[in-house]
Amino acid sequence: MSSSRKIYLAYPRGFCAGVRRSLETVEKALAVHGAPVYVLHEIVHNDFVVESLKKRGVIFVESLDEVPPKSPLIFSAHGVPLSVEEEACQKNLRVIDATCPLVKKIHRKASELEKKDYKIVLIGHRRHPEIKGTSGRLKTAPSVIENIQEAKAFHEYPSDIRQIACLSQTTLNVEETKDIIDELKKNYPNLTESDGICYATLNRQNAVKKLLEYCDTVIISGSPKSSNSTRLKELAEKAGRKAFLAGRASSLKAEDFADSISIGISAGASAPECLLEESIAFLRSIGWDCEPEEVRAAEENTVFPLPEI
Numbered sequence: 001m002s003s004s005r006k007i008y009l010a011y012p013r014g015f016c017a018g019v020r021r022s023l024e025t026v027e028k029a030l031a032v033h034g035a036p037v038y039v040l041h042e043i044v045h046n047d048f049v050v051e052s053l054k055k056r057g058v059i060f061v062e063s064l065d066e067v068p069p070k071s072p073l074i075f076s077a078h079g080v081p082l083s084v085e086e087e088a089c090q091k092n093l094r095v096i097d098a099t100c101p102l103v104k105k106i107h108r109k110a111s112e113l114e115k116k117d118y119k120i121v122l123i124g125h126r127r128h129p130e131i132k133g134t135s136g137r138l139k140t141a142p143s144v145i146e147n148i149q150e151a152k153a154f155h156e157y158p159s160d161i162r163q164i165a166c167l168s169q170t171t172l173n174v175e176e177t178k179d180i181i182d183e184l185k186k187n188y189p190n191l192t193e194s195d196g197i198c199y200a201t202l203n204r205q206n207a208v209k210k211l212l213e214y215c216d217t218v219i220i221s222g223s224p225k226s227s228n229s230t231r232l233k234e235l236a237e238k239a240g241r242k243a244f245l246a247g248r249a250s251s252l253k254a255e256d257f258a259d260s261i262s263i264g265i266s267a268g269a270s271a272p273e274c275l276l277e278e279s280i281a282f283l284r285s286i287g288w289d290c291e292p293e294e295v296r297a298a299e300e301n302t303v304f305p306l307p308e309i
């Protein structure tokens with residue numbers, strides 16, 4: 001590690017193709033239908049993005065009862081249960097589905113497996129909208145496993161069951177998910193691994209791992225509500241680095257960086273680049289006037305077409 005102070009930027013970082021698509025969907029819906037446009041749940045888990053959209057006439061709701069008939073209603077990138085789609089249709093709402101195509105792929109896969117009589121195990125966070133959405137695509141509620149302890153204690157089916165499959169939330173930690181699957185396989189040797197962690201999550205985690213080769217301290221721009229941003233911070237912490245999750249740079253404190261020599265910065269898939277620039281500006285304001293150097297872990301060129309608006 002160099003003795004002179006350095007700032008490194010991870011690449012890929014920030015918005016993934018699914019988040020970009022959902023935000024462009026909101027922009028286009030505002031242009032086509034005019035304000036207000038309704039969005040079920042936060043479009044992405046980032047307060048800065050959500051507050052900016054509110055100012056432009058986007059109304060975020062938690063229930064379809066809050067949406068007047070015939071209004072445009074956008075489903076967020078995380079996806080929704082089938083019952084929500086049906087309710088929106090009954091209420092005569094103009095549904096615009098911004099569910100990420102990679103989440104949709106998991107919905108399809110889960111339904112296919114269920115039709116083939118597989119028992120489904122979902123690895124992810126029970127309260128996360130993505131897990132609620134995927135669970136709500138199935139006729140029988142799947143088993144949800146959040147962590148290794150739950151995997152160890154999972155004995156819901158006989159061990160010799162032949163048709164059992166697991167899928168995972170798209171934004172989990174790669175190694176932890178592998179450990180959970182390995183643990184499940186100890187009791188269920190026939191467990192089939194299906195879709196899960198997406199390319200963007202994998203790339204952002206690999207980019208932070210690359211930062212760790214150079215940095216003693218890591219700043220992740222992203223909201224504590226954001227699963228993928230939180231995983232990036234945890235990844236740095238588990239490697240023994242000082243790590244901070246910055247919803248806004250105003251949460252950072254000069255004294256936390258007094259002993260740092262080399263700081264790595266990245267952003268979760270729901271965090272806009274301007275928030276990362278805030279963190280760089282903060283470091284400059286406390287004397288880190290070096291030019292940031294980019295550390296590249298992968299190239300990204302995924303673009304998803306917009307839904308019908």
Ligand code: SF4
Nearest residue numbers: 016018019100170198
């Ligand atoms: S993190 Fe992955 S699954 Fe989620 S919106 Fe982005 S690309 Fe889609």
